[in-house]
Amino acid sequence: MRLALRNRGHSKHMFPPPPLIEVRLPAELSAPARARRLIGKLLADVSARKFVDDALLLTSEIVTNATAVGGGCQLSAWYLPANGALRVEVHDHSSIVPSLPERRSPTEITGRGLRIVDGIANRWGVDRDADGKSVWFELYGGQPMSRS
Numbered sequence: 001m002r003l004a005l006r007n008r009g010h011s012k013h014m015f016p017p018p019p020l021i022e023v024r025l026p027a028e029l030s031a032p033a034r035a036r037r038l039i040g041k042l043l044a045d046v047s048a049r050k051f052v053d054d055a056l057l058l059t060s061e062i063v064t065n066a067t068a069v070g071g072g073c074q075l076s077a078w079y080l081p082a083n084g085a086l087r088v089e090v091h092d093h094s095s096i097v098p099s100l101p102e103r104r105s106p107t108e109i110t111g112r113g114l115r116i117v118d119g120i121a122n123r124w125g126v127d128r129d130a131d132g133k134s135v136w137f138e139l140y141g142g143q144p145m146s147r148s
Contacts (some may be wrong), residue, residue, distance in 0.1 A: 015078035015087045027072040035063040035075050042079050046101040051142035054120050064133045066092040084143040089136040
């Protein structure tokens with residue numbers, strides 16, 4: 001397994017504080033669905049359906065991982081309509097850094113989440129801190145619909 005760090009140049013400076021979404025999610029099965037609803041509302045005016053679908057899928061993946069290992073998580077999200085850029089971060093209190101597993105057997109039911117994130121996100125990575133870690137991803141190309 002290799003360490004899950006695909007920073008490809010950290011761009012947090014592009015997303016100024018405060019985040020547009022900042023919410024604590026409990027370690028419950030409903031947490032990924034709640035996170036998807038919040039991100040869906042944030043991206044309600046985005047015209048590129050694939051961008052929104054990808055954002056919802058990746059959000060679900062990283063929230064699922066965080067609630068499974070970290071006992072709940074903090075979801076933060078930024079969206080810059082002028083750039084069509086989205087950043088989603090999920091912070092948990094676990095010091096365990098996720099790893100990108102080797103290819104999985106088609107019959108295994110877990111272990112594909114980070115491969116999905118790795119394949120879809122423009123950027124993603126893990127930032128460690130004294131209180132745990134943040135797993136984040138960025139997507140580009142989600143401009144809002146034009147208003148006529």
